[in-house]
Amino acid sequence: xxxxxxxxxxDEIEAVYRRRLPELRRVATAITGSREPGLDAVQDAFxxxxxxxxQFRGEGSIEGWLWRIVVNAARDVATGLRASPIAQAxxxxxxxxxxxxxxxxxxxxxxxxxxxxxDRQRLALFLHYYADLDYATIADALEISAGTVGAALNQAxxxxxxxxxxxxxxx
Amino acid sequence: xxxFSAIAEVxxxxxxxxxxxxxxxxxxxxxxQQLDAAAAADGRVGRLHSxxxxxxxxxxxxxxxxxxxxLVLVGLLxxxxxxxxxxxxxxxxxxxxxxxxxxxxxxxxERFSSLSIGAPQGMDPRVNADETRLVGEIxxxxxxxxxxxxxxxxxxxxxxxxxxxxxxxVPLGVFGFxxxxxxxxxxxxxxxxxxxxxxxxxxxxxxVDAVEIKLDDGSTIRPQLIWISPPIDAGFFYFDAPxxxxxxxxxxxxxxxxxxxxxxxRIGARQEPHPYAELSKRQRLAAIETLEGTAALxxxxxxxxxxxxxxxxxxxxVEGLSCLPRGSEHEPGLGYAVYALxxxxxxxxxxxxxxxxxxxxxxxxxxxxxDDGIVFVKLTAAxxxxxIAGVGEDGHVLDGSGGPVPSPxxxx
Numbered sequence: 001x002x003x004x005x006x007x008x009x010x011d012e013i014e015a016v017y018r019r020r021l022p023e024l025r026r027v028a029t030a031i032t033g034s035r036e037p038g039l040d041a042v043q044d045a046f047x048x049x050x051x052x053x054x055q056f057r058g059e060g061s062i063e064g065w066l067w068r069i070v071v072n073a074a075r076d077v078a079t080g081l082r083a084s085p086i087a088q089a090x091x092x093x094x095x096x097x098x099x100x101x102x103x104x105x106x107x108x109x110x111x112x113x114x115x116x117x118x119d120r121q122r123l124a125l126f127l128h129y130y131a132d133l134d135y136a137t138i139a140d141a142l143e144i145s146a147g148t149v150g151a152a153l154n155q156a157x158x159x160x161x162x163x164x165x166x167x168x169x170x171x
Numbered sequence: 172x173x174x175f176s177a178i179a180e181v182x183x184x185x186x187x188x189x190x191x192x193x194x195x196x197x198x199x200x201x202x203x204q205q206l207d208a209a210a211a212a213d214g215r216v217g218r219l220h221s222x223x224x225x226x227x228x229x230x231x232x233x234x235x236x237x238x239x240x241x242l243v244l245v246g247l248l249x250x251x252x253x254x255x256x257x258x259x260x261x262x263x264x265x266x267x268x269x270x271x272x273x274x275x276x277x278x279x280x281e282r283f284s285s286l287s288i289g290a291p292q293g294m295d296p297r298v299n300a301d302e303t304r305l306v307g308e309i310x311x312x313x314x315x316x317x318x319x320x321x322x323x324x325x326x327x328x329x330x331x332x333x334x335x336x337x338x339x340x341v342p343l344g345v346f347g348f349x350x351x352x353x354x355x356x357x358x359x360x361x362x363x364x365x366x367x368x369x370x371x372x373x374x375x376x377x378x379v380d381a382v383e384i385k386l387d388d389g390s391t392i393r394p395q396l397i398w399i400s401p402p403i404d405a406g407f408f409y410f411d412a413p414x415x416x417x418x419x420x421x422x423x424x425x426x427x428x429x430x431x432x433x434x435x436x437r438i439g440a441r442q443e444p445h446p447y448a449e450l451s452k453r454q455r456l457a458a459i460e461t462l463e464g465t466a467a468l469x470x471x472x473x474x475x476x477x478x479x480x481x482x483x484x485x486x487x488x489v490e491g492l493s494c495l496p497r498g499s500e501h502e503p504g505l506g507y508a509v510y511a512l513x514x515x516x517x518x519x520x521x522x523x524x525x526x527x528x529x530x531x532x533x534x535x536x537x538x539x540x541x542d543d544g545i546v547f548v549k550l551t552a553a554x555x556x557x558x559i560a561g562v563g564e565d566g567h568v569l570d571g572s573g574g575p576v577p578s579p580x581x582x583x
Contacts, residue, residue, distance in 0.1 A: 017194070017199065018194060021194055022188075026186045026188065029185075033185075035186075037330075041330075043195060044329065047206060048203075050199060050200065073330075076311065076312065076329070076331075114182075129182050130182070130186060160178045164178070
């Protein structure tokens with residue numbers, strides 16, 4: 001869905017949302033490490049896209065632009081879930097944060113394994129695996145070149161294979 | 172990890188496929204409307220600023236013209252200029268009219284409401300959750316703010332958490348954020364020092380008119396403060412450090428002079444809770460002797476009119492208790508913590524009553540006086556197992572004004 005004119009149409013944004021929602025949610029869940037915050041990040045990201053749709057410059061695909069907003073929103077949430085309060089109000093009260101939902105014993109190991117990957121490799125892997133995006137759209141989403149996407153994916157797979165092998169040796 | 176033999180299995184475990192999920196496009200549009208409304212409210216304030224700037228520009232031109240003609244008018248025009256500059260100075264920040272900001276979505280209101288649910292006695296911020304509003308985006312994060320019944324505020328950044336200054340007496344509230352790996356809230360002291368790559372918070376105009384952030388390479392930044400009108404009456408800021416840099420300190424300035432703030436806390440490192448207290452004017456408020464040395468409570472004023480109180484043991488500072496506006500120590504309320512120092516349990520904190528009462532499990536009561544708004548006392552075993560409460564002017568114990576005596580937060 002390449003465009004030459006600036007600005008994204010509301011109907012185009014809605015079409016991507018409706019067509020891609022399961023994949024969007026999976027990617028956001030993978031990035032945030034938890035399902036509910038991931039779903040919330042997708043909603044927030046699309047709200048932001050609707051709000052800023054006039055700012056879409058038509059330099060890439062609308063879908064790539066929307067993926068970029070979702071990835072950034074999910075990363076913000078993931079960062080926030082790891083945020084730490086410091087010297088602040090007199091009577092500090094920490095607002096409740098969504099709790100991680102899954103509790104399988106090996107999930108933490110899986111998360112750690114994937115989280116060890118550099119950002120670019122990890123995000124490229126998520127977009128490729130969960131959303132089956134082509135290299136051009138991943139490149140749009142991550143604001144890198146398509147060639148870099150290929151290299152990042154190869155490096156991610158290789159690193160994961162190596163770490164999985166190491167983990168198996170340890171067990 | 173033997174069950175994860177392939178990358179696909181790892182990724183499936185990380186974000187399992189869910190077959191049936193409801194779409195929520197209406198919710199997307201509702202959230203977008205909130206953003207539109209917040210931007211519109213911000214835009215109205217922006218137009219006000221433009222008008223002020225235009226007025227100032229025109230006044231410059233008029234002043235230059237009239238100075239050439241009538242000398243007598245120069246003084247008047249200069250006076251006008253000064254007034255306009257003063258106005259522009261006051262308005263020279265981004266301002267948000269709280270009453271025009273869009274109300275928060277129900278899920279956000281619910282989160283603010285939950286602050287009072289199950290809050291320990293004395294810790295309920297008594298937030299007016301129904302008045303929560305989305306005041307805009309700062310640093311790419313949506314900011315919701317609500318007033319409290321006591322004149323303070325509670326706030327939350329999207330994806331960043333938040334906090335409260337329930338009584339509205341905190342000159343500079345700072346929140347640190349990490350973008351790298353992190354051990355979690357309440358990490359033990361043996362954890363490596365925490366480094367913060369981003370900070371956010373709020374300042375109150377009465378004490379602080381600018382914020383200065385210092386990075387570990389010595390560079391300083393003054394983030395834009397977004398001032399929110401009463402009943403919030405505070406300026407918010409957010410700053411992401413450049414890649415590879417961490418935040419070293421956050422200072423609150425008044426008229427260009429640092430008046431409050433300090434080093435960013437690092438777990439396991441010594442804190443400096445009162446770097447702008449005038450130590451030459453410090454006073455020892457009270458002391459308790461232990462087998463291993465003296466525990467003493469000190470206070471000193473700051474140039475901004477705050478009164479800082481801290482605890483020392485064996486001549487070394489161990490904890491800052493508060494840096495609050497003078498007079499606020501007499502506001503009804505109890506704020507306290509217990510420290511295990513030199514084999515003794517010592518309770519220290521603020522006390523806005525004439526006395527504090529320890530209500531023992533057997534029903535007996537021990538009363539200790541609160542001098543200068545401070546409670547500082549060596550606990551007995553019965554005290555430690557009981558509750559604490561304020562004592563009213565008529566001598567009645569105000570049960571509910573305090574709560575259970577907590578376990579020690581710090582041991583030396």
